[in-house]
Amino acid sequence: MGKKGRVFSGARPTGRQHLGNYLGAIRNYVALQDDYDCVYCVVDLHALTTLADTEYLREHTYEMVLDWLAAGMDPGPTIIFVQSHVPQVTELHTILSMVTPMGWLARLPTFKEKVRQQPDNVNYGLLGYPVLMAADITLYQADVVPVGEDQGPHLEFTREIVRRFNHHFGDTLVEPEMKLTDVPRVLGTDGVNKMSKSLNNHIELATSPEEILERVMTMVTDPARQYRTDPGHPEICNVFHLHQHFSPDAEAIVQIEADCRSAAIGCVEHKQWFARDLADYFAPFRARRAELAADPDHVWEVLADGAVRARVIAAQTLAEVKEKVGLP
Ligand code: TRP
Numbered sequence: 001m002g003k004k005g006r007v008f009s010g011a012r013p014t015g016r017q018h019l020g021n022y023l024g025a026i027r028n029y030v031a032l033q034d035d036y037d038c039v040y041c042v043v044d045l046h047a048l049t050t051l052a053d054t055e056y057l058r059e060h061t062y063e064m065v066l067d068w069l070a071a072g073m074d075p076g077p078t079i080i081f082v083q084s085h086v087p088q089v090t091e092l093h094t095i096l097s098m099v100t101p102m103g104w105l106a107r108l109p110t111f112k113e114k115v116r117q118q119p120d121n122v123n124y125g126l127l128g129y130p131v132l133m134a135a136d137i138t139l140y141q142a143d144v145v146p147v148g149e150d151q152g153p154h155l156e157f158t159r160e161i162v163r164r165f166n167h168h169f170g171d172t173l174v175e176p177e178m179k180l181t182d183v184p185r186v187l188g189t190d191g192v193n194k195m196s197k198s199l200n201n202h203i204e205l206a207t208s209p210e211e212i213l214e215r216v217m218t219m220v221t222d223p224a225r226q227y228r229t230d231p232g233h234p235e236i237c238n239v240f241h242l243h244q245h246f247s248p249d250a251e252a253i254v255q256i257e258a259d260c261r262s263a264a265i266g267c268v269e270h271k272q273w274f275a276r277d278l279a280d281y282f283a284p285f286r287a288r289r290a291e292l293a294a295d296p297d298h299v300w301e302v303l304a305d306g307a308v309r310a311r312v313i314a315a316q317t318l319a320e321v322k323e324k325v326g327l328p
Contacts, residue, residue, distance in 0.1 A: 007036040008142030008176075010043040010083065010133070013060040017067040018202035020186035020195030023245055028146045028181050030072040038078040039140045039310065040068070042303075045083050045090070046132060049125040050118065065299045067205055070289035081306030083136065088314035093128070093135040095321060099164045100131050108153050134158040138165075138173040139314050146179040169324040173317075183245070191220035191238040206289055209279035216275040221267045222260075232260035232267070239267070243274045246281040 009029060017026060032038055042061050048054060061082060073080060083089060105111060105127050114126050125132075133154050137145055138161075145155060155178040162175045185194055188201025195202045203215045219239050225232045234240040234257045247253050256273070259265035292298055 003037050004035050005037070005143035006141060007032050007038045007144045007146065007179075008041070008137050008140045009039075009146050010041040010046070010136050011064065012047045013042050013044055013057055013064050014197060015056065015060040015063040016204045016206055017064060017071075018195055018197065018204050019242065020188070020202065021067075022071070022205055023183040023186050024148050024181050025146070026068060026071050026073075028179075029068070032144075032146060033072075033074055033078055036144065039142070039313075040073065040078060040080050041083050041136060041310075042081070043083045043133075043136065046129060049123065049129055050114075051121060061303075062299050065303065066289060066292055069292055069299070069302065070285050071205070075302045075306065079306045079309045080302055081310045082303050085303070085307035086139075086310045086314050088311070088318045089132070089135050089139050092139050092318055092321060093132045095325060096135055096138070096161055096165065097128065097131050099168060100161060104157065104160070105130060108157065110150070110153060130154045130157045131161070134161045137176050138162060139317050140310070141174045141313070141317055142176045143174060144179050145176045146181060148181055149185075152178065152180075169326075172320055172324045187238045187241070189215060189219045189238075203278070205282055205285055207282075208286075209275075212279050213272070213275040216271050216278065217268075219271060221271075225267065228266045229263050231263050234260045239271055239274050243270075243277065246274070246278050248277065248280070 009025070011021075011025060014021070029038065029040055042065065044057055044061065047057060065080065068080065069075065108130060111127060111129070114129075115122050118126075130153075134157065137158050145158075147155060155176065159175050162173045165173055166175075187193065188195035188199060189203065190199070190201045193199050193201060203212060207215070216239070221239055222233045222237045224230065237260070240256065240260065243256065244253050256265060256270060260270065
């Protein structure tokens with residue numbers, strides 16, 4: 001088929017996916033399948049670093065992968081698996097940790113942020129998080145890693161570890177290229193914070209049209225627009241911003257922009273329009289999801305098959321790494 005190389009990405013099991021996940025990750029995951037051999041991983045071990053939600057790991061894994069499949073991730077060509085099902089990653093993590101200076105880890109902004117967020121649980125896994133991530137990426141010899149901008153420092157870290165490893169032990173690991181998503185920051189219904197489950201400012205892909213409308217009606221629009229007759233500023237309105245991604249018709253967006261500025265259209269009317277387009281956009285997704293969910297074993301079968309295929313690549317890389325390092 002002559003693909004351009006291998007893509008790897010991982011996502012923590014967060015359950016049902018929302019518009020932020022869709023625009024920031026899933027959409028790209030699906031599109032990349034055309035040009036690359038793709039490997040997508042549910043990073044359950046990484047999820048253990050923030051202990052709070054581990055009782056939901058199984059359910060969250062199921063719901064997330066169901067969304068992935070319904071959105072067009074194709075388990076035929078694409079390897080979809082759970083990180084802990086391929087234990088080689090923990091071995092590679094240990095080996096990579098030996099070429100990782102402590103200072104690099106402690107300096108990472110993502111680590112510092114976690115220390116602030118969970119001061120009572122600054123565990124060793126949290127410090128080693130980027131090493132495990134580097135092991136994910138290099139175990140599958142990924143050429144390209146699609147991530148959001150928050151993962152930039154982790155990717156740069158991975159590249160440095162690869163260079164260090166290859167310098168010490170000879171060319172072994174592939175230095176991955178980062179592929180930033182084109183929608184870096186999707187705001188939630190509050191119009192201020194990044195869309196996230198924990199802030200409950202999200203809209204799930206699997207939501208019914210009625211619930212979509214309900215959620216959209218709560219969205220914060222241009223705060224300067226207090227009255228129906230006030231002119232709006234679409235460039236700072238999150239409804240307008242999101243609508244651009246889900247409208248079937250680019251001209252409608254141009255019209256809405258003009259009508260918002262001239263107050264020809266009100267926020268309520270625009271929200272109803274957006275909710276309709278959003279519900280329509282995800283109608284095939286909802287149908288496909290229901291179809292897949294009819295067989296509750298399906299997701300687990302996909303993941304079991306993915307793990308078998310992932311292990312083949314993992315075993316190969318790890319054997320080479322061990323030989324280069326000189327392990328007897
Ligand atoms: N750290 C990533 C995140 O929080 C998840 C992740 C783990 C990942 N391993 C990865 C992403 C490997 C890309 C490649 O989103």
